[in-house]
Amino acid sequence: MAGTLHPNDLVDPAFFSRLDDIELRAQAVVEGFLHGLHRSPFVGFSVEFNSHREYVPGDDLRHVNWKLYARQQRLYVKEYDAETNMNVYIMLDISQSMECANTGQSKFQYGAALAAAIAHLALKQHDAVGITLFSDRVVSHLRPSAKPHQLQEILHVITSTPERSQSDVGRAFHQAAELAPHRGMIVLISDLFDDVSTIMEGIEHLQFKNHEVVLFHVLDRWERDLPLDGNVRFTDMETGEEITAQADGIREQYLQHVNDWLSELAQGCLNRGVQRVELTTDEPLDKALLDYFVKRAKAQ
Structure with a gap:
């Protein structure tokens, strides 16, 4: 042929x-929260660490960085970037x-x-x-x-x-x-x-x-x-x-x-x-x- x-x-x-x-x-938000290079507007669904910010009342204590608190005596929470496949x-x-x-x-x-x-x-x-x-x-x-x-x-x-x-x-x-x-x-x-x-x-x-x-x-x-x-x-x-x-x-x-x-x-x-x-x-x-x-x- x-x-x-x-x-x-x-x-x-x-x-x-x-x-x-x-x-x-992709320009549109795509589904899934696996590894990739496409940033999602959602925060908190990924294991990809982005940065810290100061704790505010109502934050999930599971995201507090207790090691950082031990050094600085201030509460910080970890923020994550959701990434999509x-x-x-x-x-x-x-x-x-x-x-x-x-x-x-x-x-x-x-x-x-x-x-x-x-x-x-x-x-x-x-x-x-x-x-x-x-x-x-x-x-x-x-x-x-x-x-x-x-x-x-x-x-x-x-x-x-x-x-x-x-x-x-x-x-x-x-x-x-x-x-x-x-x-x-x-x-x-x-x-x-x-x-x-x-x-x-x-x-x-x-x-x-x-x-x-x-x-x-x-x-x-x-x-x-x-x-x-x-x-x-x-x-x-x-x-x-x-x-x-x-x-x-x-x-x-x-x-x-x-x-x-x-x-x-x-x-x-x-x-x-x-x-x-x-x-x-x-x-x-x-x-x-x-x-x-x-x-x-x-x-x-």
């Missing part, structure tokens, strides 16, 4: 090393349109590397991460876990991709919402080749489950900008239909349609508070990710 990957194709230690200091932080649900589009590979690597290969990088980041900070593959429906699902070999299991799911079918993004999102019962972060990786209203309905279902949704919109540079001249044969990756046209003769109208579509997607995401990141497969993935997380950190 075209586009088949080996796990070693997804794991680039040099690439991952450049991402080691990035924290993948985030569930990260990665959803990767494996529909036939993701096989488009005009610039050397397919959208699927690019998205798979992105999924592996995000999984690496989440697991590095002790979050639970899982993977869902979808096309016209959910075709594979690995529930989130923070166990030591979870990255290898995620890579196995990606590289064992079943035969691709046509897109039905909205339907797949509705199914995926039922597979993500615990509040967390949904990371969507797709070319979004579907009706925009249907996509937004699926996203709303995910948000109804109290998830934060981040959308990585992956496109091929040729389909994004049509940087071609002369007679070109265009192939629909999902139906196999082919047409031939003069690229320079249709470029203006083509770009107008593409820009209208992207504007509709961008507005739909903005209206729903969804972060949308547009990527093309000719962009260095590490730079694209670094730029995104830097902007995300500044916004928090």
Whole structure:
């Protein structure tokens, strides 16, 4: 099958090393009080010590630092930062349109590397991460876990991709919402080749489950900008239909349609508070990710 990957194709230690200091932080409060890097507004539910403050009447005497009292003859209580373990649900589009590979690597290969990088980041900070593959429906699902070999299991799911079918993004999102019962972060990786209203309905279902949704919109540079001249044969990756046209003769109208579509997607995401990141497969993935997380950190 075209586009088949080996796990070693997804794991680039040099690439991952450049991402080691990035924290993948959720904007919403997430459930759980285990180890992680996501600060919760709740205090007192964690074993992670933060600081001392002076005792005031009504404080729980169990939190008094009696050793400090013995030295200073004043009562201080220990304060703790509650820390949360985030569930990260990665959803990767494996529909036939993701096989488009005009610039050397397919959208699927690019998205798979992105999924592996995000999984690496989440697991590095002790979050639970899982993977869902979808096309016209959910075709594979690995529930989130923070166990030591979870990255290898995620890579196995990606590289064992079943035969691709046509897109039905909205339907797949509705199914995926039922597979993500615990509040967390949904990371969507797709070319979004579907009706925009249907996509937004699926996203709303995910948000109804109290998830934060981040959308990585992956496109091929040729389909994004049509940087071609002369007679070109265009192939629909999902139906196999082919047409031939003069690229320079249709470029203006083509770009107008593409820009209208992207504007509709961008507005739909903005209206729903969804972060949308547009990527093309000719962009260095590490730079694209670094730029995104830097902007995300500044916004928090």
